[in-house]
Amino acid sequence: MALPRLRPKAPSRKLESLADEELMLQVRGGDDAAFEVLYDRHSGVAYSLAHRMTGAPGPAAEVVQDAFLALWRWTSGYDPARGSVRNWLLGIVRNRAVDALRRTSVHQRQTTNDEGLADRVPDPGRTDIEVVRRDEARTVQAALAILPDAQRRAIELAYYGGYSHTEIADMLGAPVGTIKGRMRLGLEKLNNELATIREAT
Amino acid sequence: MIEDCRQRETAAAFVLGALTPHERDDFEAHLATCRACRREVDRLDAGAHALLVAPDPVAPPPELKERLMATVRADAELLRAASGRDADRVRHPRRFARPLLAAAAFAAAVVVAVLAIDGGSGSDVKTVAATTTVPGVRAHVEVRGSTARLVMTGLRRLRAGKVYEVWVKRGSAAPEPSGTFFAVADHGATTEEVHAGVGSGDQVMLTVEPAPGSEAPTTDPVVTATLT
Numbered sequence: 001m002a003l004p005r006l007r008p009k010a011p012s013r014k015l016e017s018l019a020d021e022e023l024m025l026q027v028r029g030g031d032d033a034a035f036e037v038l039y040d041r042h043s044g045v046a047y048s049l050a051h052r053m054t055g056a057p058g059p060a061a062e063v064v065q066d067a068f069l070a071l072w073r074w075t076s077g078y079d080p081a082r083g084s085v086r087n088w089l090l091g092i093v094r095n096r097a098v099d100a101l102r103r104t105s106v107h108q109r110q111t112t113n114d115e116g117l118a119d120r121v122p123d124p125g126r127t128d129i130e131v132v133r134r135d136e137a138r139t140v141q142a143a144l145a146i147l148p149d150a151q152r153r154a155i156e157l158a159y160y161g162g163y164s165h166t167e168i169a170d171m172l173g174a175p176v177g178t179i180k181g182r183m184r185l186g187l188e189k190l191n192n193e194l195a196t197i198r199e200a201t
Numbered sequence: 202m203i204e205d206c207r208q209r210e211t212a213a214a215f216v217l218g219a220l221t222p223h224e225r226d227d228f229e230a231h232l233a234t235c236r237a238c239r240r241e242v243d244r245l246d247a248g249a250h251a252l253l254v255a256p257d258p259v260a261p262p263p264e265l266k267e268r269l270m271a272t273v274r275a276d277a278e279l280l281r282a283a284s285g286r287d288a289d290r291v292r293h294p295r296r297f298a299r300p301l302l303a304a305a306a307f308a309a310a311v312v313v314a315v316l317a318i319d320g321g322s323g324s325d326v327k328t329v330a331a332t333t334t335v336p337g338v339r340a341h342v343e344v345r346g347s348t349a350r351l352v353m354t355g356l357r358r359l360r361a362g363k364v365y366e367v368w369v370k371r372g373s374a375a376p377e378p379s380g381t382f383f384a385v386a387d388h389g390a391t392t393e394e395v396h397a398g399v400g401s402g403d404q405v406m407l408t409v410e411p412a413p414g415s416e417a418p419t420t421d422p423v424v425t426a427t428l429t
Contacts, residue, residue, distance in 0.1 A: 032277035036270060043261045045254055052256030061265045072273050090253040098218065133258050140255035158219035159252050165219040177210075184213035190248040 098162035151186030
């Protein structure tokens with residue numbers, strides 16, 4: 001490339017102490033060091049979600065790269081009034097992963113998902129961010145485990161599989177109304193469980 | 202519950218992204234007028250957000266960060282080169298920077314893609330010599346089908362607020378911006394993809410323009426190549 005490269009340097013302490021929203025303002029001004037801090041904070045959770053959804057390292061990396069470039073180039077309109085930077089970024093990851101899934105056939109999607117779960121490399125979880133992440137994931141997994149299988153399956157197929165309620169109804173051989181009901185009951189139960197766990201800790 | 206709505210059952214499918222695009226648009230329109238459904242969506246949203254962080258932690262490959270940071274640093278450097286101490290920066294702090302950034306980033310992506318596919322010079326690449334008006338600059342164009350790239354050495358580094366811009370001139374028509382803009386490192390060597398289609402008889406030209414680039418050339422070409 002024609003462009004002179006800056007020497008890679010560790011992000012400054014000062015940037016690391018800033019909140020995500022403040023870093024986003026710096027990123028908007030073209031600050032690559034602020035971007036790096038955001039990447040270090042959120043790439044783990046973003047990649048884990050992309051990996052869960054696409055089921056393979058290649059597509060997962062592509063999805064995460066797209067999402068962070070959207071953040072850097074400011075193409076997806078972050079609005080602090082509408083929620084946290086992390087949820088916004090993860091929303092982009094989910095949308096891109098669904099797009100990637102929809103480009104492959106239903107059969108391939110199921111096959112890759114199963115394969116991907118077998119050969120993934122678990123995060124060793126050494127840094128503070130990773131330890132917090134692991135606890136957070138375990139908490140939600142514990143809450144999900146309480147749901148009846150039918151409800152959990154409907155939720156996971158929709159949220160991670162990118163399937164519509166009618167597709168899920170076909171796959172599970174149940175009426176669309178039943179699937180919608182399972183989604184609502186499952187989400188309610190998940191909310192209640194998470195509230196209970198939070199109160200207890 | 203005091204209020205209720207027949208469509209409330211759709212809220213869960215909505216927050217889980219399980220509606221078809223058409224159904225989603227309909228439900229969003231409905232949400233604008235239905236308080237019961239808005240409350241239901243707010244209530245269920247927390248659970249859906251929790252699902253975003255539920256997957257088992259898997260470490261991203263280190264190459265992903267290297268790749269992203271290389272792109273991001275190159276973009277940032279280009280932004281700095283393009284706006285630097287220029288007076289435009291004071292008057293329009295962001296207005297110019299983003300289109301340039303996007304164009305530069307796109308150019309970078311195209312160059313990388315072409316290098317990846319090409320992997321060297323194939324037999325179907327035609328090399329066309331270019332004339333230059335600046336001493337020490339050497340340039341040629343590599344044409345493959347209707348795509349071209351400009352290979353240059355000896356370019357001087359530009360003052361802040363200036364960029365190199367590539368043009369395609371077809372016959373007697375005015376030169377068209379190709380969408381390729383770049384800054385250059387101290388050593389002055391670069392290869393830039395011309396991302397406008399080219400054909401026999403077209404001219405590829407390079408000029409120096411005020412950042413973020415111009416719609417029509419404002420200076421005489423530094424490099425001109427007539428494709429055969």
